[in-house]
Amino acid sequence: xxxxxxxxxxxxxxxxxxxxxxxxxxxxxxxxxxxxxxxxxxxxxxxxxxxxxxxxxxxxxxxxxxxxxxxxxxxxxxxxxxxxxxxxxxxxxxxxxxxxxxxxxxxxxxxxxxxxxxxxxxxxxxxxxxxxxxxxxxxxxxxxxxxxxxxxxxxxxxxxxxxxxxxxxxxxxxxxxxxxxxxxxxxxxxxxxxxxxxxxxxxxxxxxxxxxxxxxxxxxxxxxxxxxxxxxxxxxxxxxxxxxxxxxxxxxxxxxxxxxxxxxxxxxxxxxxxxxxxxxxxxxxxxxxxxxxxxxxxxxxxxxxxxxxxxxxxxxxxxxxxxxxxxxxxxxxxxxxxxxxxxxxxxxxxxxxxxxxxxxxxxxxxxxxxxxxxxxxxxxxxxxxxxx
Ligand SMILES: *Cc1c(COP(=O)(O)O)cnc(C)c1O
Numbered sequence: 001x002x003x004x005x006x007x008x009x010x011x012x013x014x015x016x017x018x019x020x021x022x023x024x025x026x027x028x029x030x031x032x033x034x035x036x037x038x039x040x041x042x043x044x045x046x047x048x049x050x051x052x053x054x055x056x057x058x059x060x061x062x063x064x065x066x067x068x069x070x071x072x073x074x075x076x077x078x079x080x081x082x083x084x085x086x087x088x089x090x091x092x093x094x095x096x097x098x099x100x101x102x103x104x105x106x107x108x109x110x111x112x113x114x115x116x117x118x119x120x121x122x123x124x125x126x127x128x129x130x131x132x133x134x135x136x137x138x139x140x141x142x143x144x145x146x147x148x149x150x151x152x153x154x155x156x157x158x159x160x161x162x163x164x165x166x167x168x169x170x171x172x173x174x175x176x177x178x179x180x181x182x183x184x185x186x187x188x189x190x191x192x193x194x195x196x197x198x199x200x201x202x203x204x205x206x207x208x209x210x211x212x213x214x215x216x217x218x219x220x221x222x223x224x225x226x227x228x229x230x231x232x233x234x235x236x237x238x239x240x241x242x243x244x245x246x247x248x249x250x251x252x253x254x255x256x257x258x259x260x261x262x263x264x265x266x267x268x269x270x271x272x273x274x275x276x277x278x279x280x281x282x283x284x285x286x287x288x289x290x291x292x293x294x295x296x297x298x299x300x301x302x303x304x305x306x307x308x309x310x311x312x313x314x315x316x317x318x319x320x321x322x323x324x325x326x327x328x329x330x331x332x333x334x335x336x337x338x339x340x341x342x343x344x345x346x347x348x349x350x351x352x353x354x355x356x357x358x359x360x361x362x363x364x365x366x367x368x369x370x371x372x373x374x375x376x377x378x379x380x381x382x383x384x385x386x387x388x
C-alpha cells in the first residue's frame with residue numbers, strides 16, 4: 001500500500017485493504033480476512049465474483065481471439081447485440097468501453113439525430129440535479145452536481161439542470177433548442193433517489209408532445225439490478241436511447257448505447273467509433289452474463305431478496321433514530337442517516353462487511369444479485385449493533 005500511494009494517481013481515497021480473491025458474495029484480503037461484499041465493485045459484479053460461466057467464456061475466447069477491431073464482424077458481438085435488442089425496446093447497439101463513453105455516444109446521437117433532420121439549433125439536453133453521468137468532459141457537463149464540474153470549467157455548453165421528480169420544472173425547461181432529456185430512472189450516485197409514481201410516465205408524455213428524445217442512463221440500474229432486466233420496465237414506458245455499462249460484463253470493461261431504429265439511423269459509417277468497442281473477449285463474457293440473468297431466474301431472485309432486504313432495513317429504521325429513510329428498488333437500496341455514513345462503513349468493514357456511502361450520509365447496498373437471506377440477515381445484525 002505504501003508503494004501504491006507513491007505511484008497511483010490520487011483520484012480515489014482507498015480503504016486500507018488489498019483484495020486478492022473473490023467467490024460469490026465473498027472477498028478475501030491479503031491477511032486472509034473474509035468480507036461479505038455489498039458493493040459488487042459498484043453495482044458491477046451482479047453475478048457475484050468468479051462466476052464459473054463467465055470465467056469459462058473468457059478462457060475459451062482467450063484461446064481463439066481477443067480482438068480484431070470493428071473493421072470486421074465477430075460472433076460474440078453479434079450475439080450480444082442480438083440478445084440485448086431482443087430483450088429491450090432497442091433495435092441497435094453501439095459498443096464502447098465504459099459508462100461515460102456510452103453516455104458520450106448518447107449525447108452525440110441525440111444531437112446528430114436533429115442535425116440530420118436539419119434542426120441544427122436543437123442541441124440542448126435537460127438533465128437532473130444530483131444526477132451522475134460520468135467523468136469525461138461531456139458527461140461531467142451533463143452531470144447535475146456542482147462538485148463534479150468544479151475546476152474543469154468551461155464545461156461543454158448545452159446542458160440545463162432541473163430538479164428530479166419535478167414535472168413542472170421539466171415542462172418549463174424544454175424549449176425550441178432542446179433535443180433530449182437525459183436521466184437515470186433511479187439516481188444511483190445521487191443518493192438512491194427513486195422517481196415518484198407516474199413521474200417517468202409524465203416525462204415520456206412531455207417528450208412525446210415536444211418531439212424531444214428521452215435518454216435513460218441505466219448504467220447502474222440496468223442488468224437486473226432493480227428486479228427487472230432494465231429499470232424502465234417498472235414504469236410502463238420506454239426510452240428512445242438507453243446506456244449500459246457497469247454490470248454488462250460482470251467486471252470487464254464494456255459500455256453500450258442502445259437506440260430505436262429511427263434514432264440509431266443518425267449514426268452512419270464514420271459518425272462515431274471505438275477501437276475496443278464490443279471486442280470479442282469481452283462480449284463473449286457479456287453474452288454469458290445476459291444468459292445467466294435471463295435464464296436462471298436471477299432477476300426474480302433479486303426482486304425477492306431486494307424486498308426482503310428493504311423490509312429488514314425498515315425494521316432498523318423503526319428502531320434507530322439516526323435512520324431518516326430507507327429507499328430503492330430491487331438490490332439497489334439506500335439508507336439515509338442523520339449522522340456521517342463514513343464511520344458506519346469503516347465499522348462494517350472491521351466486522352467483515354463491505355458497504356458504500358454516497359453523498360456523505362446515504363449508505364448504499366448493492367450486493368451481487370445472488371445474495372441470500374442469511375447474508376442479508378448477517379449485515380442487518382451488524383448494522384443494528386453499530387447503530388445501537
Ligand atoms: C457509474 C455510472 C456512470 C459512469 O460509468 P463509468 O464506467 O465510470 O464511466 C454513468 N452513469 C451512471 C448512472 C453510473 O452509475
